[in-house]
Amino acid sequence: MATEEISETKTNSLLGTLREKFAFRAMWEKLTWTWKPETKREAGDAIVRNFILHWFPAKVSLESLSWGYSFWLGTISAVLFLILTITGGILMFLYVPSVERAYLSVKDLEFSTSYGWFLRGLHRISAHLMVAVVFLHMVRVFLTGAFKNGRKAVGQNRPLNWIIGVALLLITLLLSFTGYLLPWDQLAYWAITVGTNIASSAPVFGDPTRFILLGGTTIEQATLIRFYVLHCFLLPLATFGLVSYHMWRVRKDGGLACTEKRYEEAKKEEQPAIASKTYSLLGITGGSAVDVQNVMIDDEKDKVPSSPYLTVRLAVVTLATLLVSILLTLLVRAPLEEAANPAVTPNPAKAPWYFLWLQELVTITTFTVGGITINGALIGGIILPGVLVAAAVLWPYFDKSPVSSIGRWFPKERKWQNRIFLFIVAAILILTFIGTYMRGPFWEIYMPWQEWEQTPRKF
Amino acid sequence: MFSKDAIKLYVLGLSLLGLTVFIFFRENTTDWRDYQAEFRDLVTEKFGPERAEQIPSGVQQIWVKDLDRVDRCVTCHQAVEWKGLETAPNPYRTHPKEILEKHPLTAYGCTSCHGGQGFSTTLPDAHGNVEHWEEPVLGQEVSEAYLIKNPKALMEMNCNACHRYDRETKGMDYINTAKNLVEQKDCRACHTINGRGGIIGPDLTFEGEKPTEQFDYGRLTGRHAVFAWQVAHFQNPKMVSPDSIMPNFGLSSQDAQALALLVMSWRKEPIPASYISGVQLRDVPTPEEVAREKEMLEGDGAFFVQNKCFVCHSVSSLGVNSAAKIGPDLSDAVVDVQNRFGRTLDDFLMDPTGTMSVVLATQIPLTTEQRQQAIALLKVAYQRKLEQQIKNASPSPTPAGK
Numbered sequence: 001m002a003t004e005e006i007s008e009t010k011t012n013s014l015l016g017t018l019r020e021k022f023a024f025r026a027m028w029e030k031l032t033w034t035w036k037p038e039t040k041r042e043a044g045d046a047i048v049r050n051f052i053l054h055w056f057p058a059k060v061s062l063e064s065l066s067w068g069y070s071f072w073l074g075t076i077s078a079v080l081f082l083i084l085t086i087t088g089g090i091l092m093f094l095y096v097p098s099v100e101r102a103y104l105s106v107k108d109l110e111f112s113t114s115y116g117w118f119l120r121g122l123h124r125i126s127a128h129l130m131v132a133v134v135f136l137h138m139v140r141v142f143l144t145g146a147f148k149n150g151r152k153a154v155g156q157n158r159p160l161n162w163i164i165g166v167a168l169l170l171i172t173l174l175l176s177f178t179g180y181l182l183p184w185d186q187l188a189y190w191a192i193t194v195g196t197n198i199a200s201s202a203p204v205f206g207d208p209t210r211f212i213l214l215g216g217t218t219i220e221q222a223t224l225i226r227f228y229v230l231h232c233f234l235l236p237l238a239t240f241g242l243v244s245y246h247m248w249r250v251r252k253d254g255g256l257a258c259t260e261k262r263y264e265e266a267k268k269e270e271q272p273a274i275a276s277k278t279y280s281l282l283g284i285t286g287g288s289a290v291d292v293q294n295v296m297i298d299d300e301k302d303k304v305p306s307s308p309y310l311t312v313r314l315a316v317v318t319l320a321t322l323l324v325s326i327l328l329t330l331l332v333r334a335p336l337e338e339a340a341n342p343a344v345t346p347n348p349a350k351a352p353w354y355f356l357w358l359q360e361l362v363t364i365t366t367f368t369v370g371g372i373t374i375n376g377a378l379i380g381g382i383i384l385p386g387v388l389v390a391a392a393v394l395w396p397y398f399d400k401s402p403v404s405s406i407g408r409w410f411p412k413e414r415k416w417q418n419r420i421f422l423f424i425v426a427a428i429l430i431l432t433f434i435g436t437y438m439r440g441p442f443w444e445i446y447m448p449w450q451e452w453e454q455t456p457r458k459f
Numbered sequence: 460m461f462s463k464d465a466i467k468l469y470v471l472g473l474s475l476l477g478l479t480v481f482i483f484f485r486e487n488t489t490d491w492r493d494y495q496a497e498f499r500d501l502v503t504e505k506f507g508p509e510r511a512e513q514i515p516s517g518v519q520q521i522w523v524k525d526l527d528r529v530d531r532c533v534t535c536h537q538a539v540e541w542k543g544l545e546t547a548p549n550p551y552r553t554h555p556k557e558i559l560e561k562h563p564l565t566a567y568g569c570t571s572c573h574g575g576q577g578f579s580t581t582l583p584d585a586h587g588n589v590e591h592w593e594e595p596v597l598g599q600e601v602s603e604a605y606l607i608k609n610p611k612a613l614m615e616m617n618c619n620a621c622h623r624y625d626r627e628t629k630g631m632d633y634i635n636t637a638k639n640l641v642e643q644k645d646c647r648a649c650h651t652i653n654g655r656g657g658i659i660g661p662d663l664t665f666e667g668e669k670p671t672e673q674f675d676y677g678r679l680t681g682r683h684a685v686f687a688w689q690v691a692h693f694q695n696p697k698m699v700s701p702d703s704i705m706p707n708f709g710l711s712s713q714d715a716q717a718l719a720l721l722v723m724s725w726r727k728e729p730i731p732a733s734y735i736s737g738v739q740l741r742d743v744p745t746p747e748e749v750a751r752e753k754e755m756l757e758g759d760g761a762f763f764v765q766n767k768c769f770v771c772h773s774v775s776s777l778g779v780n781s782a783a784k785i786g787p788d789l790s791d792a793v794v795d796v797q798n799r800f801g802r803t804l805d806d807f808l809m810d811p812t813g814t815m816s817v818v819l820a821t822q823i824p825l826t827t828e829q830r831q832q833a834i835a836l837l838k839v840a841y842q843r844k845l846e847q848q849i850k851n852a853s854p855s856p857t858p859a860g861k
Binding site: 313330 | 464578593605
């Protein structure tokens with residue numbers, strides 16, 4: 001009927017007017033164009049014009065995206081760091097860094113703060129995971145020779161990035177160490193006692209180092225507050241800075257080392273840049289990117305747009321890391337022992353697990369020959385790890401393996417390098433295992449199934 | 460290669476959603492909510508729904524700032540101060556009243572007497588029989604483990620933290636027995652306790668502070684606990700410490716338990732002075748001050764002391780001494796008033812001018828009888844003053860011949 005028709009048209013135009021007025025469709029498109037780029041230009045823009053995503057290149061090689069090459073360990077450690085920053089930031093509202101209140105504030109977190117148990121547990125688990133993942137990342141980088149420069153490096157400096165990585169590893173260990181003290185319980189207090197006592201046995205710098213770390217000669221309020229500041233501000237700041245530099249260098253070096261083989265196939269000499277392409281890396285550095293100078297690289301064949309391939313995988317890795325961390329948080333309760341008591345040493349007093357290999361080394365290198373006692377703290381605690389770190393830092397400059405071995409797992413040309421490296425890693429892991437599960441009261445060896453003596457109680 | 464990514468994303472997303480729900484439930488289905496719900500049902504049944512609606516829900520706590528304790532026991536033990544639930548099962552039982560009258564909850568909390576982990580809100584942790592907590596609730600569980608006849612006896616250890624300097628305290632039978640034994644058996648012959656005693660044995664003043672690790676449990680059967688060690692040691696010192704020269708006093712197991720409780724109560728924890736029994740937070744007057752005050756209150760000038768005249772005026776001939784001496788000595792008020800105001804004392808006091816008019820109008824209101832009593836006494840005072848003057852003025856009799 002005529003009236004019906006009129007009313008229908010009226011409704012249509014009403015909705016239509018509304019839609020136009022509030023530009024719903026335009027708004028939706030504006031929010032989601034990055035996920036579903038319709039053109040290659042859009043795909044590139046989605047990355048390059050985005051504040052967070054512009055860290056990544058507009059296109060990435062297929063090998064870089066593979067699961068089995070890098071296992072995305074670097075990404076996982078970055079995600080863990082993000083989890084730690086967020087949970088840590090929230091915890092800062094509740095934790096009190098004073099020797100009178102620290103322990104009670106942690107107890108309050110466990111018992112009377114909403115989700116406090118979860119925040120604290122997640123923070124602790126992520127911290128342990130991060131130490132492990134960062135270590136595995138280092139192992140992966142070494143075994144794939146990704147610390148080496150490619151053929152006639154064009155502005156490449158992978159050894160520098162490796163050194164930045166070693167620095168990041170040490171900072172991660174320090175972050176974990178400073179955080180370990182904050183609950184101010186027996187576990188925390190004595191672990192830091194062990195750690196700082198080992199540090200003090202360094203020649204010349206040992207005692208001043210311990211004095212600066214502790215803010216005095218005993219572990220007291222001064223120690224707690226400076227560990228807190230280091231843990232919450234200075235070390236995360238250093239980490240953010242170095243991680244940014246670390247990732248920037250990856251891009252400057254032409255991407256992950258697995259892409260090196262493509263450059264191998266390119267001509268041996270440097271290629272001049274094509275006149276029409278002048279990319280500079282974010283306007284900060286001069287010259288062109290490595291992959292621009294290698295005109296033999298076929299972008300179309302070997303690369304895919306980062307949006308959505310890289311971004312989706314990033315999302316998968318982020319969620320998977322979060323899932324594993326949360327599961328472990330729900331399964332493993334964060335420990336909290338008695339309030340710190342300088343008069344009572346727990347038996348045994350253990351360093352945090354990532355330093356247990358050091359404590360084992362100290363034990364092994366402390367022995368008496370004739371009338372002389374060898375100072376194990378110096379040998380096992382300072383010299384040996386010092387030598388290891390120095391070796392790690394300097395190895396890229398001594399490494400003589402060919403360029404063809406870069407970016408591949410267990411290449412024949414680096415057989416002996418990798419075997420020795422794995423031997424050292426295995427030794428560290430075994431020592432850590434012994435320190436964790438096989439050392440009991442008085443630092444005696446106890447088989448994992450043997451029971452320790454009863455801990456005495458008041459009642 | 461990439462099609463599986465989307466599937467992984469959905470699977471991970473759903474798993475995380477599931478975990479979020481799980482965490483939400485873990486946080487919101489706590490034991491104490493169940494106990495509070497049960498309590499509400501109990502109250503509805505016994506006292507009706509209106510009373511039940513008044514019950515607070517959520518975590519409850521008593522914050523005792525002076526003792527730096529937060530006790531959340533009242534989250535589950537909500538009936539602590541209720542009337543009528545004396546026979547209800549725990550945790551819904553009313554607390555015995557007499558002790559609460561002397562030790563109100565707001566000033567003492569719960570854990571300072573009962574022990575336990577006050578700030579906890581989950582069950583095994585709250586009662587403190589868990590690893591890494593050394594102050595368990597001193598009640599049923601621990602008493603049964605040690606076969607102590609009276610389950611409330613263990614708590615006396617905590618009572619003694621404040622009642623340490625009492626010789627005897629009502630309601631602390633075990634500790635009272637133990638304190639008597641200390642005197643009877645003369646522990647101070649060998650041990651120093653509270654600054655007095657011998658030096659043959661160790662100083663026991665803070666024996667309760669000694670860490671658990673510093674005892675030698677090697678010759679102890681059963682659990683390695685300080686309490687067990689102390690009881691065993693009291694019953695047979697040489698069995699526990701072979702090098703000891705402490706004699707065996709032949710103590711019964713109950714006496715040994717009492718002494719162990721006493722000794723473990725000797726701790727160093729900082730307790731505000733106002734909590735410690737027997738401590739007088741006031742300066743005590745010396746005997747001379749007491750005598751002086753008595754003299755003033757019972758002497759001839761008692762009227763002027765009782766009515767506070769002495770605050771400003773001395774009446775020296777009647778033995779009333781003012782410290783402030785704001786006004787003149789009233790011993791010669793009879794003439795002094797005349798000189799100052801040109802009126803008789805009787806006239807002046809009935810209708811004073813100046814300062815006295817303000818004082819007698821606002822601060823020391825005296826009835827007519829009282830004023831007349833004052834006038835009469837002041838006349839007596841003047842008489843006495845004149846007599847004293849004459850006595851002082853007359854020369855002492857000289858010996859004959861000089």
